[in-house]
Amino acid sequence: MTMMKKLLTSAVASTLMASGAQAAISNDTVKIGYLADMSGTYRDLAGPNGQSALEMAIADFGGSVKGKKIEIVSADDRNSPDTSSSTVRRWVENENVDMVAGMVASSVSIAVSKILEENDKLGIISGSAASSITNEHCTPNHIHYVYDTYPLANGTASAVVKEGGKTWYLLTADYAFGHSLESDVRRVVEANGGEVVGAIRHPFPTQDFSSFVLQAQASGADVVGLANAGADTTNAITTASEFGVTQSGQTLAALLLFLTDVHALGAQTAQGIQLTTGWYWDMNEETREWSDRFMDKTGVRPTMVHAGIYSSTIQYLKAVEATGSDDAQTVRKQMMDTPINDMFAKNGKIRIDGRMVHDMYLAEVKTPAESKNEWDLYKILRTIPAEESYRPLSESKCKLVKN
Amino acid sequence: MSMIFGVPLAVLSGQLLIGIINGAFYALLSLGLAVIFGLLKIINFAHGAMYMLGAMVTVLMFNALGVNYWVALFMAPLLVGAFGVVIEYFLLRRIAGQDHIYSLLLTFGVALIIQGVLINWFGVSGLRYTMPDMFKGGINLGFMFMPYYRAWVIVAALLVCFGTWFVIEKTKLGAYLRAGTEDSQLMQGFGINVPLLISLTYGFGVALAAFAGVLAAPIYSVTPVMGSTTLIVVFAVVVIGGMGSIGGAIITGILMGVIEGLTKTFYPPASSAVIFLVMVLVLMFRPSGLFGKEA
Numbered sequence: 001m002t003m004m005k006k007l008l009t010s011a012v013a014s015t016l017m018a019s020g021a022q023a024a025i026s027n028d029t030v031k032i033g034y035l036a037d038m039s040g041t042y043r044d045l046a047g048p049n050g051q052s053a054l055e056m057a058i059a060d061f062g063g064s065v066k067g068k069k070i071e072i073v074s075a076d077d078r079n080s081p082d083t084s085s086s087t088v089r090r091w092v093e094n095e096n097v098d099m100v101a102g103m104v105a106s107s108v109s110i111a112v113s114k115i116l117e118e119n120d121k122l123g124i125i126s127g128s129a130a131s132s133i134t135n136e137h138c139t140p141n142h143i144h145y146v147y148d149t150y151p152l153a154n155g156t157a158s159a160v161v162k163e164g165g166k167t168w169y170l171l172t173a174d175y176a177f178g179h180s181l182e183s184d185v186r187r188v189v190e191a192n193g194g195e196v197v198g199a200i201r202h203p204f205p206t207q208d209f210s211s212f213v214l215q216a217q218a219s220g221a222d223v224v225g226l227a228n229a230g231a232d233t234t235n236a237i238t239t240a241s242e243f244g245v246t247q248s249g250q251t252l253a254a255l256l257l258f259l260t261d262v263h264a265l266g267a268q269t270a271q272g273i274q275l276t277t278g279w280y281w282d283m284n285e286e287t288r289e290w291s292d293r294f295m296d297k298t299g300v301r302p303t304m305v306h307a308g309i310y311s312s313t314i315q316y317l318k319a320v321e322a323t324g325s326d327d328a329q330t331v332r333k334q335m336m337d338t339p340i341n342d343m344f345a346k347n348g349k350i351r352i353d354g355r356m357v358h359d360m361y362l363a364e365v366k367t368p369a370e371s372k373n374e375w376d377l378y379k380i381l382r383t384i385p386a387e388e389s390y391r392p393l394s395e396s397k398c399k400l401v402k403n
Numbered sequence: 404m405s406m407i408f409g410v411p412l413a414v415l416s417g418q419l420l421i422g423i424i425n426g427a428f429y430a431l432l433s434l435g436l437a438v439i440f441g442l443l444k445i446i447n448f449a450h451g452a453m454y455m456l457g458a459m460v461t462v463l464m465f466n467a468l469g470v471n472y473w474v475a476l477f478m479a480p481l482l483v484g485a486f487g488v489v490i491e492y493f494l495l496r497r498i499a500g501q502d503h504i505y506s507l508l509l510t511f512g513v514a515l516i517i518q519g520v521l522i523n524w525f526g527v528s529g530l531r532y533t534m535p536d537m538f539k540g541g542i543n544l545g546f547m548f549m550p551y552y553r554a555w556v557i558v559a560a561l562l563v564c565f566g567t568w569f570v571i572e573k574t575k576l577g578a579y580l581r582a583g584t585e586d587s588q589l590m591q592g593f594g595i596n597v598p599l600l601i602s603l604t605y606g607f608g609v610a611l612a613a614f615a616g617v618l619a620a621p622i623y624s625v626t627p628v629m630g631s632t633t634l635i636v637v638f639a640v641v642v643i644g645g646m647g648s649i650g651g652a653i654i655t656g657i658l659m660g661v662i663e664g665l666t667k668t669f670y671p672p673a674s675s676a677v678i679f680l681v682m683v684l685v686l687m688f689r690p691s692g693l694f695g696k697e698a
Contacts, residue, residue: 039519040628044528174672202667203675207623207632210421211667211674214547218414234529234624242534242550242622244541264528264624300526 025326026096031071032058032313033091035084035112036102036127038076041205041230044260046104046127046305049298053306054101056297057313065321073097077104081111088112092119098326099124099316101309106130106177109142116141122328124316126308129229129256130180131391134355138398141328143335143354146308147278149177151360151389152255153184155276159362159381160223160253161192168253169221170199171212171236173228178204181227181255197221205232209239217245226254234261241269259303259377267371274364279304279344280378283361286343301375311344312356347386353398355391360384410668417547418668419661424553426660427560428615432633433640433652434564435611438571441647442584442604445495446507451634452514453609456483457616458625459521462530472535472621476559479617480610487609491602499601514630521627529624538621556618563614564653571649580604639682645695655693 034054036046051074058070073091077084084103091097092115100116103109104127116123116139123142125133131148157168168189172178178201186196198219200212213236216224224245226236233254240252257275281291281301290310294302319334320326332350340348340358348358363378371377393401407415432454439447460479464470470478490513498505534552541550571577580600583590587597616630623629636659644655659678666677673680685693 039522039527041527043522044526047526200671202671205632206675207629208425210424210553211418211664212671214417214421215414215668217548218411218417231527231529231624231626231628238622238624242541242552244548244550248548260526260528264531266531268533269531 024324025066025068025320026098028068029071029096030065030068030099030317030320030326031073031095031097032316033088033097033100034072034074034102035077035087035100035108036074037079037104038074040079041232042079042104042127044300045230045258045303046102046309049294049300049302050102050126050306050309052298053294053302053310054313056293057310057317061314061317065317066324070317077102077108079105079108081105081107084108085111085115088115092116092121098122098328099331101126101313101316103127104305105175106133106180107175109133109144110137110176113137113139113142116328120328122316122331124312126312127305128177130177131184132176132180134351134353134398135391136397138353138396138400140332140354140400143312143332143350143356145312145356146304147276147360148355148390149181149184149255150391151278151384152181152276153188154389155360155362155384156253156255156274157185157188157225158192159274160251161189161194163251165223165251165253166194167221168194168196168223168225169216169219170196170225170227171209171216172199172201173204173232174201175204177229178227185225185227185255199227202228202232204228205230207235209236210243212236213239213243213245216240217243217248217250221250223251223253226252227256229256230258230261233257234265237265237269237273258305259301259375262365262377263301263375267366267368267377270365270377271367272365274362274381275378276384277304277361277363277378278358279307280361280363280380281307282376282378283380290343307344311340311342314342315340349386351393352400353393353396354400357386357390359386360389408669413546415668418664420544420547420549421553422661422664423657424557424660425664426657427557427564428619428656429637429640429660430564430653430656431560431615431618432612432637433644433656434567434649435608435615436637436641437644437647437649437652438567438611439605439608440641441649442571442580443601444503444506444584445605446503446510447605447608448507448511448634449490449514449517450510450609450612450637451630451632452517453483453487453612453630454616454619454633455521455625455627455630456486456517457613458532458620458623458629459525459530459616459627460613461617461620462532462625465532466530472617475620476614476617480613483613483616484606484610488602488606490609491605495605496598496601514634518627518631525627527626527628529626532620532625534621552621556622559618560615563611567611568649568653636678639678643678643682643685643692645692648692648694648696651692651694 075087100123103125106128109125109128125144126146131150134144172182319331323330323334336350345358350356361380362382457479461475538552583597644651666674
């Protein structure tokens with residue numbers, strides 16, 4: 001009998017909670033789970049410093065929202081969709097996490113967004129690159145905030161093709177992100193009258209690129225495109241310079257480079273490389289001011305991912321405050337209705353497919369002579385307006401978009 | 404141009420050469436493991452961490468004190484080797500004679516601690532190390548562009564491999580060493596300081612890993628995680644060669660480099676798996692390894 005009673009009470013209680021969720025903050029706490037690569041190859045571009053950015057956002061917001069406390073839990077995703085899935089499942093099913101932030105490897109984000117959809121919680125992805133995250137893998141439960149492979153290809157590949165790099169050979173990281181970037185680059189190169197003459201899918205991660213670089217040289221293509229990230233890209237660039245790729249008349253195009261990668265390579269090795277970025281710390285007074293505070297806390301300059309984590313968390317908390325709710329759909333709708341104007345983006349807008357569209361920048365790595373200090377690394381060549389940057393909704397395969 | 408399986412001969416020759424270069428790295432790393440296992444029966448899972456330390460020490464000595472490449476080539480193995488002696492003296496000695504699994508777990512733990520601490524200090528993006536000026540550039544071999552540095556890697560690695568093999572298999576010191584690990588009480592009765600010999604052997608094996616680390620510093624991103632992926636491959640090489648076989652480790656190292664290089668040409672996605680495939684086959688048909696003694 002007691003058993004029956006218990007069951008009934010909990011059934012009633014959960015119905016009440018479910019119906020009350022729209023207009024209240026569940027458990028009197030807004031709980032944010034920070035999931036990122038904390039120890040592996042993508043650690044520096046997000047990692048523990050991304051958590052610092054998240055903490056800065058909460059502190060700047062005042063530490064509470066509508067009088068309710070804000071809590072953070074964090075976990076290392078180990079770049080593994082399996083590990084991440086079980087972590088996030090535990091978070092949302094047992095530990096009342098309302099929003100998951102961070103997320104780097106695209107395979108992780110795609111796996112996690114499915115779990116968030118099942119449980120109707122919100123995810124704000126700042127680290128991942130695959131444009132498929134808001135295309136065929138879109139869900140009503142996540143937002144993709146900082147950048148994706150579509151503008152990376154649009155910005156860098158179209159600039160290189162226009163400078164005469166007509167034939168391309170691609171070195172692609174063999175997983176979701178690399179494949180997505182490769183197909184976006186193909187589209188841009190071909191649309192601009194160029195041709196992809198060959199591509200190699202290399203294991204992730206790869207330390208020794210000499211064999212692949214040699215094949216790229218033998219192809220005779222104008223451009224060797226690197227559709228990979230992190231240590232894979234820096235290793236490939238180092239090996240390419242050792243094997244004289246640029247001396248033999250080929251251009252090297254790195255499609256995804258983070259500030260931390262360029263910093264690791266140094267201006268001497270990386271000078272002249274063009275790249276597309278969603279944000280740079282030294283763009284204006286606002287970005288510098290925030291970056292100085294970030295540097296005081298972490299000792300390094302922020303990447304676009306760090307800045308995106310800060311900005312998106314503030315936007316999220318504002319939406320929770322405005323609606324008085326931490327329900328995923330309520331908050332997401334509020335975030336979609338509010339243009340983003342802060343140090344990260346001007347007139348940024350979250351679309352129905354979850355893509356946050358904002359201006360992107362084509363940058364070039366400075367020469368050692370131009371670079372005044374170790375973090376003074378980019379000069380911005382061109383602003384790519386938001387509407388040119390991202391995949392238009394008319395081409396979308398997202399289930400939420402009616403075409 | 405003549406083609407082999409759809410690949411131009413020139414490209415194939417280049418890939419073979421690259422395979423030999425990478426194989427020289429594998430040989431050097433698996434040699435240290437084989438020395439440590441063959442003589443001390445320790446499964447040294449800290450070997451990757453020691454390789455990484457060799458590279459890190461090279462970069463840090465350069466950044467802090469301006470120590471050049473040639474000095475680092477001696478100093479880094481010496482320092483890391485001394486660190487290895489400390490680990491042997493304070494940790495490994497306490498579990499001597501226990502089952503292999505103890506040394507495996509202990510050294511694995513040591514490796515994780517070293518790696519974790521360095522990640523906290525330096526991050527994972529990698530430290531910069533500039534190629535020494537005399538190695539900049541390369542020579543066009545007709546079928547490929549051969550950077551001078553890669554040629555030096557083959558020479559240095561093979562010299563050290565051959566030297567080590569010679570000392571252990573052909574000299575009196577090597578004979579003491581082999582006898583000391585076979586029957587330490589008897590050797591001590593002859594007045595030989597066996598514990599010291601064991602410490603030094605572990606230190607030497609570790610120094611070989613550090614030497615490979617110095618060789619790697621100018622061409623790979625020097626990061627705290629660089630050893631962990633390499634370690635697994637190198638263990639597979641040692642298993643294929645036959646645990647503890649010193650000549651076997653060297654020959655298998657080079658052979659695996661070539662097989663991996665060819666896979667990178669014909670079917671790149673399999674290149675990270677091919678060595679393990681060979682390992683499975685070898686374990687199925689010749690469980691003691693290609694060059695191991697039948698148990």
